[in-house]
Amino acid sequence: MKYAYYPGCSLECNAAAYDMSVREVADLLGIRLQEIDDWNCCGATEYFSQDELTATAVIARNLALVDPQLKQVVAPCAACYLNLKKTDRLMAEHADFNQKVNEALAAGGLHYRPGTVQVRHMLDVICDDIGEAAVRDKVVKPLNGLRVAPYYGCQVVRPYPGDENPEYPMKMDHLLSWLGAEVVDYPVKAHCCGGHMTQISEPQAFELIRRLLQSAQDYDADLIVCMCPMCQLNLDGYQGRVNGYFNTEFKLPIVYFTQIMGIAFGLDPKKLGFGKELVAALPVVRAKVNGLAAQAAQ
Amino acid sequence: MAERVGIYVCHCGSNIAGMIDVEEVARWAGQSIKDVVVSRDYKFMCSSLGQKLIEDDIREQGLTRVVVAACSPHLHEKTFRRACQNAGLNQYLCQMTNIREHVSWVSTDRQKATEKAKALVAAAAERVKHQRPLEQGFVKVNPATLVIGGGIAGLQATLELADAGYPVYLVEREPSIGGHMAQFDKTFPTLDCSACILTPKMSEVGQHENVKMFTYAEVEEVSGSVGCFKVKIRQKARHVIFEKCTGCGICVEKCPRKVVDNVFEAGMGYRKAIYTPFPQAVPRTPVIDTANCTWFTRGKCQVCSKVCPTQAIDYDQKDEIIQIEVGNIIVATGWKLFDCTRIPQYGYGRLANVFTNMEFERMCNAAGPTGGKIVLRDGKTEPRRIAIIHCVGSRDVRHNQYCSAVCCMAALKFGHLVLEKTKAEVYSFYIDMRTPMKDYEEFYQRLLEEGMHFVRGKVAEVTDAARLPDEQGSLIVQVEDTLLGTQRRIPVDMVVLMAALEPQADAKELGLKLGISCSMAGWYTERHPKLDPVATMTDGVFVAGACQGPKDIPASVAQGAAAAARVAGMITAGKVTIEPIIASIDEQKCSGCRICNNLCPYNAIEYDEEKGVSRVVAAMCKGCGTCVSACPANAITGAHFSNEQIAAELEGILWDAIADGRPASAAPDGSKAPQSTPVGAA
Ligand SMILES: Cc1cc2nc3c(=O)[nH]c(=O)nc-3n(C[C@H](O)[C@H](O)[C@H](O)COP(=O)(O)OP(=O)(O)OC[C@H]3O[C@@H](n4cnc5c(N)ncnc54)[C@H](O)[C@@H]3O)c2cc1C
Ligand code: SF4
Ligand code: SF4
Numbered sequence: 001m002k003y004a005y006y007p008g009c010s011l012e013c014n015a016a017a018y019d020m021s022v023r024e025v026a027d028l029l030g031i032r033l034q035e036i037d038d039w040n041c042c043g044a045t046e047y048f049s050q051d052e053l054t055a056t057a058v059i060a061r062n063l064a065l066v067d068p069q070l071k072q073v074v075a076p077c078a079a080c081y082l083n084l085k086k087t088d089r090l091m092a093e094h095a096d097f098n099q100k101v102n103e104a105l106a107a108g109g110l111h112y113r114p115g116t117v118q119v120r121h122m123l124d125v126i127c128d129d130i131g132e133a134a135v136r137d138k139v140v141k142p143l144n145g146l147r148v149a150p151y152y153g154c155q156v157v158r159p160y161p162g163d164e165n166p167e168y169p170m171k172m173d174h175l176l177s178w179l180g181a182e183v184v185d186y187p188v189k190a191h192c193c194g195g196h197m198t199q200i201s202e203p204q205a206f207e208l209i210r211r212l213l214q215s216a217q218d219y220d221a222d223l224i225v226c227m228c229p230m231c232q233l234n235l236d237g238y239q240g241r242v243n244g245y246f247n248t249e250f251k252l253p254i255v256y257f258t259q260i261m262g263i264a265f266g267l268d269p270k271k272l273g274f275g276k277e278l279v280a281a282l283p284v285v286r287a288k289v290n291g292l293a294a295q296a297a298q
Numbered sequence: 299m300a301e302r303v304g305i306y307v308c309h310c311g312s313n314i315a316g317m318i319d320v321e322e323v324a325r326w327a328g329q330s331i332k333d334v335v336v337s338r339d340y341k342f343m344c345s346s347l348g349q350k351l352i353e354d355d356i357r358e359q360g361l362t363r364v365v366v367a368a369c370s371p372h373l374h375e376k377t378f379r380r381a382c383q384n385a386g387l388n389q390y391l392c393q394m395t396n397i398r399e400h401v402s403w404v405s406t407d408r409q410k411a412t413e414k415a416k417a418l419v420a421a422a423a424e425r426v427k428h429q430r431p432l433e434q435g436f437v438k439v440n441p442a443t444l445v446i447g448g449g450i451a452g453l454q455a456t457l458e459l460a461d462a463g464y465p466v467y468l469v470e471r472e473p474s475i476g477g478h479m480a481q482f483d484k485t486f487p488t489l490d491c492s493a494c495i496l497t498p499k500m501s502e503v504g505q506h507e508n509v510k511m512f513t514y515a516e517v518e519e520v521s522g523s524v525g526c527f528k529v530k531i532r533q534k535a536r537h538v539i540f541e542k543c544t545g546c547g548i549c550v551e552k553c554p555r556k557v558v559d560n561v562f563e564a565g566m567g568y569r570k571a572i573y574t575p576f577p578q579a580v581p582r583t584p585v586i587d588t589a590n591c592t593w594f595t596r597g598k599c600q601v602c603s604k605v606c607p608t609q610a611i612d613y614d615q616k617d618e619i620i621q622i623e624v625g626n627i628i629v630a631t632g633w634k635l636f637d638c639t640r641i642p643q644y645g646y647g648r649l650a651n652v653f654t655n656m657e658f659e660r661m662c663n664a665a666g667p668t669g670g671k672i673v674l675r676d677g678k679t680e681p682r683r684i685a686i687i688h689c690v691g692s693r694d695v696r697h698n699q700y701c702s703a704v705c706c707m708a709a710l711k712f713g714h715l716v717l718e719k720t721k722a723e724v725y726s727f728y729i730d731m732r733t734p735m736k737d738y739e740e741f742y743q744r745l746l747e748e749g750m751h752f753v754r755g756k757v758a759e760v761t762d763a764a765r766l767p768d769e770q771g772s773l774i775v776q777v778e779d780t781l782l783g784t785q786r787r788i789p790v791d792m793v794v795l796m797a798a799l800e801p802q803a804d805a806k807e808l809g810l811k812l813g814i815s816c817s818m819a820g821w822y823t824e825r826h827p828k829l830d831p832v833a834t835m836t837d838g839v840f841v842a843g844a845c846q847g848p849k850d851i852p853a854s855v856a857q858g859a860a861a862a863a864r865v866a867g868m869i870t871a872g873k874v875t876i877e878p879i880i881a882s883i884d885e886q887k888c889s890g891c892r893i894c895n896n897l898c899p900y901n902a903i904e905y906d907e908e909k910g911v912s913r914v915v916a917a918m919c920k921g922c923g924t925c926v927s928a929c930p931a932n933a934i935t936g937a938h939f940s941n942e943q944i945a946a947e948l949e950g951i952l953w954d955a956i957a958d959g960r961p962a963s964a965a966p967d968g969s970k971a972p973q974s975t976p977v978g979a980a
Contacts, residue, residue, distance in 0.1 A: 167759070168642035185648065187761040207765070215763035 001129060003120070004066045004073040005033035008080035009041050014237075015077070015229035017273025021258035022076050022122055024267050028138055029130050033074065036065050042083040045195060052090075053097070057104035059087040063119075064105055064112040076122040076258070078155035078228035085119040085160055121156050123227055123257065127171045135178045140266035142180025145290040148260065149184040149221035150176055151212065153231045154192050166190070172227065172257055179264040186219040188212050193234040206245045209234050213242065213250045222288050223281060225257040232256065236277050253281035263289075301427045304336040304361040305419060306352060308343035308368035310398055317402035319412045323367070326416055330953075331423045335359055344374050349381040356385035363391050363426040367419050369398040388431035390878070390938060395422040417951045424950030428943045432878035437525040437917050440625035441465065441869045444529055446517055446808070449477020450851055451843025452630030453499050454858030455865075460508035462866055467622050468503065469531055470513045472561065474579035476500055477632055481562060481656065483663040483670070485851060486711040487741035493665070497578045504580035514585050518619060520811045521901045522918055524838025525625050525874050535615040537586035538572070542610035545582025549602035549611065550574065557590045564656040567667030572602050577665065586611075626838045626865040627812060629822060630858060631805065633844040636691035636698070636798035643759040644690065644795055650675040651773060652760060652793045655708060662715050672720050674792060681722050681791035685775045686712055687757050688728040691798035698798050700819055703848040705796035706732045710741055712794060713750035725751045725788060727777055735850065753788070755780045760793050799848040812839050821847045832861040837874065840864055879938040880919035881926055885911045887933035894925035894934065 011019035026033050039062050047055035063084065066073055075081040091098040092114035102111055126135065150172035157169045164171060169190055176183045193212060197205035212235060216224050226232050236254040243250055255277060262272035263285060269275075274282050286292050307324045309315035320339040328337030336355050340348050343366055355361050364387065366378045371394045379389035397415040405411035441464050445452045448470035456466045468475070479485070480500075482492035503509055512531055519530040538549075555571035562575040569575070571591040574584045586602070588594040593613060603611035638646035638654055645652045651674050653661070664670035674681055686709045692702040709726050710733075716724040731752075733739045746752070755778045764770045765787070772789035779786045801820030802808075809816050813836040815823045822841045825833040832840050840861040843854035868874065883894075883903075890910040895903050902918035903925060905911075914925075914934075926936040949956065 165642060187645070187648075187759070187763045211763055211765050214765075215761075218763070 001030065002032040002034060002070060003125065004070045004117070005035045006039055006042075006062060006073050006075045006080055006084065007035065008075060008077040010077050010079075010229035014233055015256075017259060017276045018076055018229060018232070018256045020271060020273040021256055021262050024271055025126075025258045025261050025265065026122075028265055028267070029126065029134065031074075031125060031130065034067060034070065036062055036067075036073070038065060042077075042080045044079050044083075048083070048086075053100055053104070055083075056087050056090055056097070057101050059083050060091065060101050060105060060112050061108065061110060063088065063117050064110040066117045070117075072118040072120050074120050074122055074125055076227070076256075077230075078121070078153055079230060081119060081121045082155040082160070088114050088117065088119055089160075121227070123156065123171055123175070124162070126261075127175055132174070132178055135175065135261075139179055139264045141264055141289065141292065141295075143176075143260065143264050143289050144180045144182075146181050146285060146288040147184050147220055147222045148176050148181040149186055149216040149219065149224045150189055150257070151193075151216075151224050151226045151231060151235070151254075152190045153226065153228050154190070154195075156227060157190055172225070175257065176225070176260075179261060181260070181264075184216065184219045184221045186215045186221070188215045193231045195230055195234075198234065198238060202241075202245070205234070206238070206242050209238055209242050210246055210248065213239065213252055214248075216252060217250060221252065222284050223260075224252055224254045225260050226254060227257050232277075236279055239279055251279055253277060253279045253284050255281045260285075301333050301362045302335045302360055303331070303333045303363045303365065303423055303426065304352065304355050304359065305331070305334055305338070305423060306343050306348070306364070306366045306368075307337075307339040307397075307415075307419070308348070308366065309339060309341045310369060310402075311341065314368070314398050314402045317405050317408055317411045318397060318415045319408065320415075322412055323397075323415050323419060327419050327423065331420055333363075333427060334423060336361065343368050344377050349377065352378065352381045353385040356382065356387050361387065363393075363423075363429070365393050365395065365419065365422045365426055367395045367397045367415065367422070370396050390432040391426065391429055393422045393426040393429065395419060413954075417953060420953045421947045421950035425943050425947035428940065428946050429938065432937060434875045434878055435916060436873045437523075437876055438873050439525040439868050439871065440527075440623055442467065442622070442624045443865050443869075444469065444517075444527070444622065444624040444627045445630060446627065447477070447630035447632055447843070447845065448472075448475030448503070448511075448513070449630060449632045449843060449854070450479045450496065450499075451632070451845075451854040451858040452477070452628070453503055454855045455628045455630060455842055455862040456503050456509055457499065457506070458859050458862035459865060460503075460506045462862075464508065464866065464869055466506075466509050467529075467531075467624065468509055468511045469515050469517055470511070471516055472575060473514045473536070473573070473583075473585045474500075474575050474581070475503060475511065475513060476576075476578075476580070478656075479851060480576060480578075481564070481663070482659050483666070484711060484715065486707045487737045489711070489714065493578060500578065500580040511581070512620070513581060517808065517811060520627070520813075522623075523876075523900070523920065524836075524868075526917060527624050527627060527838065529622050529624060529627075531620045531622065533618040533620055534585075535617050536583060537588070537612055537615050538583055539610045539612050539615070540581070540583050542608045543583045543606075544608055544610075545574075546607065547574075547582075547584075548605050548607065550584055552601050552605045554599070554601060555590060555592050557587060563667055564654065564660050566657050566660045586613075626840065626868055628840045628842055628858075628861045628865065629808070629812065629814070629845055630841070630843045630854075630861075631802050631808065631845040633799040633848065634802050636800050638690060638795050638797050640697065641690060644687065644757070644793070645760045645762075645773070646795060649760065649762060649773060649793075651681075651791060652795065655705065655712075655794060655796050658712060658794045662712070662719075670719070672716060672722070672792075679791075680720055683772075683788075683790040684716055684722050684724045684792045684794065685757075685760075685773075685788065685790040686724065686726050686794045686796065687760075687775070688726065688796045689756070689798075690795040691800070692796075693729060698800065698819060700848065701732060702796075702799045703732070704799065704850045707738055707741065707850065709794075709796050710745045710750070713745050714748065717748050717750065722791075723751065725753055725775070725790065727753050727755060727757045727775065729754070729756050735852070753777060753779050753781075753786065755786075764789075799844060802845065805845065812836065814839050814841070817847075821845065832857055832864060838868070876917060877921060879921040879936070880916055881914050881921065881923070881934050881936050883912055883914055883929075884933045884935070885909065885913075887931050888912055888929075889931050889933075891930065893928055893930065897924050897928050899924065 194205040194208035305327045307320045324339040382392040383389045395418045445468045515533045518532040522528045553570040559569040592599040660666040691697040733742045758776045769789045775788045814834040842857035842861040888911040926934045
């Protein structure tokens, strides 16, 4: 199966591990990703709050650049995914707005007809298009013994939840169980990580981060897997600051779901970007997954 | 000889005249439709003056056909048919066409609406000329009645009829009658003991000489129609011989197999594999739950048969099909509880101390699993703070849009019981407090005074993810308090979810058997929401209680009694008219292929072996027309829906598309058109 691929800016820098693991896992599962030529930034949450038309036009440019042979675009980053999806919807639902956006695109010799490209998240592609049997088939090192807390955040499940319950999504839970992990059913899996709140008000942001870590820890999670660079940054990058602020001792590794898939598929951790996170994940994975420690020692 | 047609276009005040130029329609019809001798418009055709217009015209102008363009035939077809009959014209020579619900109420363009009304009038006029006089038949009403569902609504209906001297068959799916009311401790707003007011009615039904009760039974098949329904009842195998069992209960006592009781105890308690659902069950005869009995599952045990003093246990008993005949049917199948796991953010099934309202009812009940003690899931700890969340699955576009009507009051009842039985603080989280019936608002006032806390706002989530030190180990209710205008987190030990009332899972299926329909939400549809709340569109089938929509006990009882009164009325009248609009088979043309026999949804076609032809049983035919269209030999005619009538109707409706812009039968040149009669000029 072939999809257009929109990595987005984060995946080129702070979330390079996500990009690496997505490509590795996709390769193994026979998902062919064709990166959009000359893609540009989706504007994250900022553009939209400044000027809707400009923001939409900037994002729509990416949709317009999708190879006409391909009907679907995959975005691993939650913000990119939401922005692309929202843009397509806005253009589909408001004819005059659509016209204005296309006037802007025309300046660059481009055109986008809403509905032409279906925007998908990597998780949906793996769970729905590839499916349980094919995923299970690739598992060579089941994650037995590892307690994994799936963390969904906001932007993939809201406001476009698809067939998921927006307050209590399950897809990543299912995926992790196919990998043999013990899935932690904790209450905050779709709560907000604070997004860019760290830049605005640290006390607020830290509290939001703290309760995610706290709940995962209360439910004996060894590790949190996420599906968004922003979430990963907040939970991992700020974990030390949160510990300082609240006098806590969290030491929870935060990795992308594709990274943990790669482990179960027996791929080389280096190629999956392990080691780029601040709270080291590999030692925990090796210690908990039955049989992995022995293998590593050999 | 040409027919003499009268056309009457109603204004319905401004209901029709506000959107349709009724005068123009009448004028046009008078001029353009062939054989029309009178064409009028009038303010209210259904008024006595309106009816008199028709009657006078029939007498004075010698009308042979009448068309009334007005509202739905559901409302006034009888009125106008009667007017015709009064003036000596057979009532089936009167045709109504609906220009209100079908035109004025659903249109925004006056010109187009007027054109559509003309087309409908033309259709009715062309059709009516081909209609034939018909005579109504009668069937005798069987005085026996079937009541389906033995909850409080069904019990009330049963007793009203039985006390009036009429035989009643009561079919209940569970091993005992009683319904949901049997599970409650107290009933709002008076707080009388539920069992104390229910069980006398149960035993009265159980012992009534006019009542034949089938418990642990279901309706399998219904045929026939009002006055003479034939019903097949499936009596599920109890494995206990009803006639031999004395109800001593020794088998239940000795049965070694304990099972979680998900029905009566709402999963909070246990019963045996052989059981009666509760001590006051009617009948006292137990049933064996074969899915759990170790004799049936593993071929070991038979303790019950060894201890039974009357040899009443019969492991080989089979389901039995019983045939009965009744004149009327009352459906009182009640409601089922919303599945709270569908709202995962409230934690039911995941957080131990989140309970449903029915679990809490059982907990409050002195005969229940905790002996009436309000305790946490561990069975011993008394909660210090309890949250009651309203509207769980109700008033929520993602689940049910309707208000479940009883849960605000039940929440107040729970608040009272908590304050009476424990030292706990109790919170109600409500969106709006709905206490509209007699003495209900007063009960709310009482709880305000008793010290229940009320927080107005929809709860976002119930979580065990603590944030603040005093939240540790608690369930936290996160809510927007819309009166304070702030977010609140309230730590509690126990949460009770006021889950919605939903239609029974098999409501649609049973509805199909009975020929009654369900609303979008799944509740049975009444004939008229205001004026005919217990009848249905199917004659002889009535609904009562919560199966027609969420309601409290007083309203369910009132409907049970109302349905019984309607049925008693039919029995007293002794006969019902049957519409002559039925199919008939021309024996000359019938080849005896029998295709129609199996197609008829009402089993109304029988086969005459001797003559080798099929025949329609008039009393059972509903005139649906299925057989008419299926007969390969064109041998079947649907009275009042003959091919020529329908073809004429089509020609009428397409009058402007037909070549010369006139109805097919309209005069080709204006000269032969009849005189239009100005309003009131006759
Ligand atoms: C938590 C809670 C507390 C409540 N407390 C009160 C209160 O204090 N006061 C009050 O006025 N109201 C109260 N109510 C409302 C009350 O439950 C209803 O008004 C009442 O149950 C309606 O009675 P019913 O006979 O229509 O239905 P039900 O009580 O539901 O009875 C229906 C019967 O039909 C049977 N049945 C269903 N389908 C079939 C079938 N296909 N064939 C044969 N039998 C069938 C069922 O087994 C059942 O016995 C409460 C409701 C809830 C949820
Ligand atoms: S045979 Fe079945 S019902 Fe009878 S006592 Fe044994 S387990 Fe109970
Ligand atoms: S009765 Fe009260 S709790 Fe029940 S649905 Fe209506 S408003 Fe909500």
